[in-house]
Amino acid sequence: MYSIIGLTGGIASGKSTASAYIAEKGYPVLDADKFAKQATAKGGPSYNGIIDAFGEKILTEDKEIDRKKLGAIIFNDPQQRNVLNELVHPEVRRMMNEERDRLVEENHVFLDIPLLFENGLDDQCDITLTIYVDESIQKARLMDRNGLTEAEAESRIGSQMPLSSKRDRSDFVLDNSGTRENLYAQIEEFLTKIEK
Structure with missing residues (x-):
């Protein structure tokens, strides 16, 4: 029996990095933004x-x-x-x-959905997984990545459900406050769990 895993996060949390790594490991990742x-x-x-x-x-x-x-x-x-x-x-x-119904016959399927909880789509998942980052790190990364002022970054972060709320509602949380390697290690650990 394969699982449907809802993958979410917030702006500049590292969700895309996690998604790409999971896809590299051979799991189908369906990206809501692409659809x-x-x-x-x-x-x-x-x-x-x-x-x-x-x-x-x-x-x-x-x-x-x-x-x-x-x-x-x-x-x-x-x-x-x-x-x-x-x-x-x-x-x-x-x-x-x-796509999900076709792919889940053969493998675990990850649904990369930024608004997973906001749109009640967590109900359609067997497991929910949030990429979490502390808000101060999130703000710094967003300013750096998008060349935003602090006020602009705060406004964008403020327009989304707080990552702490997503974290608290998730079955699993990957903390991306550290290095990329650290995030990858947590993903490996998670993938080992779902394969058992």
């Missing part, structure tokens, strides 16, 4: 609805959705963000579920 890009790409299942809702002003010259322009609209407006989520999330879920 969201497919859903919102020209010709994707959410594309027309997004243009109807937000207008053609969000398009690039080649009629793709300009993620920066759309992001600027939804980032500070929860109502607009909900409109977008209602157009995109059901499609992402449908596409991910199809």
Whole structure:
């Protein structure tokens, strides 16, 4: 019997690093963000609805959705963000579920979902796994990585569920406050557990 493992974290927590390492170890990792890009790409299942809702002003010259322009609209407006989520999330879920159901026949499947708990998707997982980092480290990494001011970094971190809440709701927690090697060692330990 193979497990469905919900993998989550926060901005600059190291979730993508963990995801990439798990995939390298031969486990399927389904990335919600990649499915969201497919859903919102020209010709994707959410594309027309997004243009109807937000207008053609969000398009690039080649009629793709300009993620920066759309992001600027939804980032500070929860109502607009909900409109977008209602157009995109059901499609992402449908596409991910199809892949998951196919792959879980042969292996453990990791679902890389930033909003795992926020969207109640932890219910669909056998195991939940959070990549945790202390908020001060998270802020420093985000400022460094994205060239943000402290206020900008705090605003982005503040727009997400606190990592401490995700940590407290998770079955397993990997602490990424140390080195990359340390994170990899914790992943190895986790993979050994699920293989038993």
